[in-house]
Amino acid sequence: MKVLAARRRDAEDIRFLVDxxxxxxxxxxxxxxxxxxxxxxxxxxxxxxxxxSGAGRLGRGRSYDGGHD
Structure with missing residues (x-):
């Protein structure tokens, strides 16, 4: 919901969720x-x-590809 709203004030919450x-x-x-x-x-x-919010950063072990774990 934070991403869909895409408000600047939600950036910190989105960053947390991305991580x-x-x-x-x-x-x-x-x-x-x-x-x-x-x-x-x-x-x-x-x-x-x-x-x-950081989803474009390379590295740091990002692994989600849209599928199920």
Whole structure:
């Protein structure tokens, strides 16, 4: 829900979630949102805020690829 809202004030919460879920890039964040909220369109700004919140960083063991563990 934080990513779908994509508000600047949510950036710290999104950063925490990205790290906690080990999301490896913005595509993984958007894919997870689409999976969890299939009826909600994922706005373009969601990708931007995801990248700014750290999902675009390389390394650090990011492993989520949109599938199930």
């Amino acid at each position: 906690h879920l080990k999301l490896h890039n913005a595509d993984a964040v958007v894919a997870l949102c689409a999976q969890v909220f299939p009826e909600e369109p994922v706005p373009d700004r969601a990708r931007m805020i995801s990248e700014r």
